[in-house]
Amino acid sequence: MGNFLPGQYERDRFSKINHNYLGEQFSDYSTIFGKIEKLILKGDYTLGDEVNLFEQRFAQLENVRFAIGVGSGTDALFLSLKALGVSQGDEVITTPYTFFATIGAIVTAGAKPVFVDIGEDYNIDVNKIEAAITKKTKAILPVHWSGRLCHMKKIKEIASKYNLFVVEDAAHAIMAKYGDDYAGHYSDTACFSMHPLKNLNVWGDGGVIVTNNEDLKARLSLMRNHGLLNRDECAIFSYNSRLDTLQAIVANHLLEKIKHITDSRISNAHFFDAELSKIPQIKIPPRDPLQKEVFHIYVIQAKNRDGLKKFLIEKGIDAKIHYPIPMHLQPAAKEFGYKRGDFPVCEHVCDNVISLPVHEFITREQQNYVVKAVQEFYKL
């Protein structure tokens, strides 16, 4: 199967208020073409200056020592687990409320995902992690859902107590902070995606791993590039998952705008929070003033969610569900033996969440239109 959502982007364009904004995002594509032209004249197609520059700038942005550009967010997770020695027979603790790639990375690394329920903030409930640890547990893999960081300090304490690794799925969390700390501060690695729909997006696939550990940085740099020490010598037989140099050009271009992208999303989300919190049928997750949430998606819970979604779509508002089926209830998870009722908070959230567009190209006028539509649906 190729693109399993054929015509999705085309259809989305007919909404007045969209989740997809790639046309606007890259309206200055001719500037990027100019940079690509320079690359073509140079012939520097794999790794090279653009990737190095991106890695330096990304590490700086996330306030960590090292960044390693890789082929995708999924590869970032998979390579991190592999670099830490996760393999057959190991267990990795994670959340059932995530995108498939989190679990895909654990399973393809050879390990078994062990789920822990989430809290009202949609992130893994740190108070339930210890009960899930067994002799086989090798790592904890928290996901910063929607761009809100998990309680990493607490997770790190648990990991240290039981001698476990920590890999963060920070696909949603570029520039997110808890207090002064970005993703990557309390973990072995944090993994970011630059998929076209993420906050920092490229023209296809791209990912980046950050770490403060110099040995891990060296190992990951080898692992993404066949394990090559130089042209003729290989240190470890490994994978090919480099960040594409063309994509590094796009990423470097957008890095200049990431502060603006992030600030607009935060401002739009705060506007929705203020307006939608007046509607009794809407439940906004608790906001923690210590958190700098970056709102990769704006997720709230709504009474008669499916009815609201249908109504909003009729009004030209591209409401989405991220996601209706938790990981432990997926057909692919059958072999792990979970059942409905195992993670009640997560299951309730999946039955009730709805996402509204908050990207940087939404105007206040459009946001007011969304708020009015929600009020209209509930006959307020």
Ligand SMILES: *Cc1c(COP(=O)(O)O)cnc(C)c1O
């Ligand atoms: C997008 C995403 C990934 C995977 O990233 P890709 O770059 O698409 O491979 C992993 N985890 C989460 C939570 C994501 O949303």
